[in-house]
Amino acid sequence: xxxxxxxxxxxxxxxxxxxxxxxxxxxxxxxxxxxxxxxxxxxxxxxxxxxxxxxxxxxxxxxxxxxxxxxxxxxxxxxxxxxxxxxxxxxxxxxxxxxxxxxxxxxxxxxxxxxxxxxxxxxxxxxxxxxxxxxxxxxxxxxxxxxxxxxxxxxxxxxxxxxxxxxxxxxxxxxxxxxxxxxxxxxxxxxxxxxxxxxxxxxxxxxxxxxxxxxxxxxxxxxxxxxxxxxxxxxxxxxxxxxxxxxxxxxxxxxxxxxxxxxxxxxxxxxxxxxxxxxxxxxxxxxxxxxxxxxxxxxxxxxxxxxxxxxxxxxxxxxxxxxxxxxxxxxxxxxxxxxxxx
Amino acid sequence: xxxxxxxxxxxxxxxxxxxxxxxxxxxxxxxxxxxxxxxxxxxxxxxxxxxxxxxxxxxxxxxxxxxxxxxxxxxxxxxxxxxxxxxxxxxxxxxxxxxxxxxxxxxxxxxxxxxxxxxxxxxxxxxxxxxxxxxxxxxxxxxxxxxxxxxxxxxxxxxxxxxxxxxxxxxxxxxxxxxxxxxxxxxxxxxxxxxxxxxxxxxxxxxxxxxxxxxxxxxxxxxxxxxxxxxxxxxxxxxxxxxxxxxxx
Numbered sequence: 001x002x003x004x005x006x007x008x009x010x011x012x013x014x015x016x017x018x019x020x021x022x023x024x025x026x027x028x029x030x031x032x033x034x035x036x037x038x039x040x041x042x043x044x045x046x047x048x049x050x051x052x053x054x055x056x057x058x059x060x061x062x063x064x065x066x067x068x069x070x071x072x073x074x075x076x077x078x079x080x081x082x083x084x085x086x087x088x089x090x091x092x093x094x095x096x097x098x099x100x101x102x103x104x105x106x107x108x109x110x111x112x113x114x115x116x117x118x119x120x121x122x123x124x125x126x127x128x129x130x131x132x133x134x135x136x137x138x139x140x141x142x143x144x145x146x147x148x149x150x151x152x153x154x155x156x157x158x159x160x161x162x163x164x165x166x167x168x169x170x171x172x173x174x175x176x177x178x179x180x181x182x183x184x185x186x187x188x189x190x191x192x193x194x195x196x197x198x199x200x201x202x203x204x205x206x207x208x209x210x211x212x213x214x215x216x217x218x219x220x221x222x223x224x225x226x227x228x229x230x231x232x233x234x235x236x237x238x239x240x241x242x243x244x245x246x247x248x249x250x251x252x253x254x255x256x257x258x259x260x261x262x263x264x265x266x267x268x269x270x271x272x273x274x275x276x277x278x279x280x281x282x283x284x285x286x287x288x289x290x291x292x293x294x295x296x297x298x299x300x301x302x303x304x305x306x307x308x309x310x311x312x313x314x315x316x317x318x319x320x321x322x323x324x325x326x327x328x329x330x331x332x333x334x335x336x337x338x339x340x341x342x
Numbered sequence: 343x344x345x346x347x348x349x350x351x352x353x354x355x356x357x358x359x360x361x362x363x364x365x366x367x368x369x370x371x372x373x374x375x376x377x378x379x380x381x382x383x384x385x386x387x388x389x390x391x392x393x394x395x396x397x398x399x400x401x402x403x404x405x406x407x408x409x410x411x412x413x414x415x416x417x418x419x420x421x422x423x424x425x426x427x428x429x430x431x432x433x434x435x436x437x438x439x440x441x442x443x444x445x446x447x448x449x450x451x452x453x454x455x456x457x458x459x460x461x462x463x464x465x466x467x468x469x470x471x472x473x474x475x476x477x478x479x480x481x482x483x484x485x486x487x488x489x490x491x492x493x494x495x496x497x498x499x500x501x502x503x504x505x506x507x508x509x510x511x512x513x514x515x516x517x518x519x520x521x522x523x524x525x526x527x528x529x530x531x532x533x534x535x536x537x538x539x540x541x542x543x544x545x546x547x548x549x550x551x552x553x554x555x556x557x558x559x560x561x562x563x564x565x566x567x568x569x570x571x572x573x574x575x576x577x578x579x580x581x582x583x584x585x586x587x588x589x590x591x
Contacts, residue, residue, distance in 0.1 A: 197476065204473070212411075234475070
């Protein structure tokens with residue numbers, strides 16, 4: 001499965017989500033593949049949040065591990081039968097039984113990292129090495145990345161090619177800031193990019209690789225920088241799951257009383273509909289996130305009670321506008337017309 | 343033969359693709375399925391819930407399945423000397439030629455009946471056409487491809503074509519809009535799936551407009567438009583008149 005995250009403006013929170021995905025992989029014993037053009041993957045790995053094992057969460061952890069082993073058994077069975085990918089859904093709002101908790105104020109210990117295999121792809125290093133590739137119909141950086149992922153999948157047997165391997169494992173791939181200038185793509189800097197289809201072609205091939213192997217992938221995309229909205233629509237179509245993070249930093253929403261408890265909004269643009277006619281839609285459409293000292297949480301957005309007597313007309317209008325925006329819903333299920341007046 | 347356009351706006355219309363696939367297979371038609379978006383096993387799992395086995399259909403030669411994702415991987419990661427006489431259907435990705443002739447040839451070869459075939463009318467099913475644009479094909483190339491397919495499948499072989507496209511109202515994808523508009527004009531039947539104007543609802547997943555393009559027959563009649571709402575369940579989809587969802591009654 002393939003999760004796209006639209007980066008928030010200063011890439012603070014999407015970076016955090018990215019690290020969570022990787023940390024979950026470490027704790028679950030999955031192999032990691034980290035690709036980045038800016039920060040060296042080793043540095044990213046050093047900054048993964050530490051899993052919470054404190055007293056307060058001990059009982060939950062025990063519950064978690066007990067249920068998790070059942071879950072992983074099921075997912076192994078499914079993977080074996082269909083040679084397909086298990087669904088990877090990180091939705092802390094639905095239940096506490098899936099996944100682990102992390103303490104963002106601490107980093108994961110190196111020992112824990114060493115328990116799994118980490119593959120890294122650091123673009124500046126990769127490009128300097130001799131490329132022995134035939135010409136590919138896309139940006140060179142993307143082509144190198146795809147080849148690297150493919151060789152890891154093949155060599156480590158994630159595509160089921162190694163029948164000897166009894167223990168099936170999952171490869172978690174994380175790719176940062178796809179589509180940005182760092183990857184040699186001028187989608188963000190130009191109205192008429194040189195190769196406008198490079199990113200979408202890359203995503204299509206990536207999707208193919210994910211489908212034929214036991215892997216899950218998260219990518220972050222600086223959507224706010226990409227001028228061409230058509231490309232973002234196509235990226236959404238090519239992804240299984242799309243989550244957009246909108247942080248309130250520097251926006252007028254920072255002072256909006258509606259959002260005073262939160263640091264940003266979570267927009268779920270698309271959810272996976274795999275192997276089924278239906279998709280698993282939760283009842284909540286309005287999600288917000290906040291970063292406390294230790295925890296990053298995503299919660300249902302609660303409208304604060306309108307208690308004040310002296311609420312001016314201007315702020316009431318703001319609240320009404322925000323409330324309208326709240327019910328826009330996500331793409332897999334119906335999206336209603338915006339600005340419907342009641 | 344008929345050309346049916348499946349169009350979705352603001353929601354996912356792929357359930358219609360699954361429906362038509364199992365419908366035509368059960369009817370005994372020879373089906374060529376150009377599946378660009380999902381893997382074979384995805385369609386197979388859903389088809390089994392609908393009572394049809396794609397693997398069995400493939401084995402008995404009734405279904406020709408082009409798994410776009412796999413084809414693309416074979417093309418890019420495969421060896422140079424594959425089968426010199428048989429270019430990949432997705433050849434346009436590699437070459438600088440922007441036409442989809444290889445894809446068309448694939449469709450034509452798949453659906454032209456052989457002497458041993460005893461299937462009913464051939465059917466071409468595409469999910470979804472917009473992917474070709476994402477892969478670098480020009481809108482003109484895509485429309486040409488569809489045109490050639492129509493001539494062969496609908497006119498010559500008297501078969502049907504069913505194509506899925508996405509179209510959002512506030513989309514800025516001009517190329518996609520061009521393709522969709524053009525296809526709309528030339529379709530015999532349009533199934534347009536949309537979200538409800540009032541937003542998300544647990545019991546009614548959306549509405550479907552069925553537009554029979556009677557106006558194309560130049561008899562002076564207007565197109566017939568029917569509106570239903572639907573709810574998707576695990577093994578089927580229920581349709582009902584607007585406002586008459588089981589949850590409301």
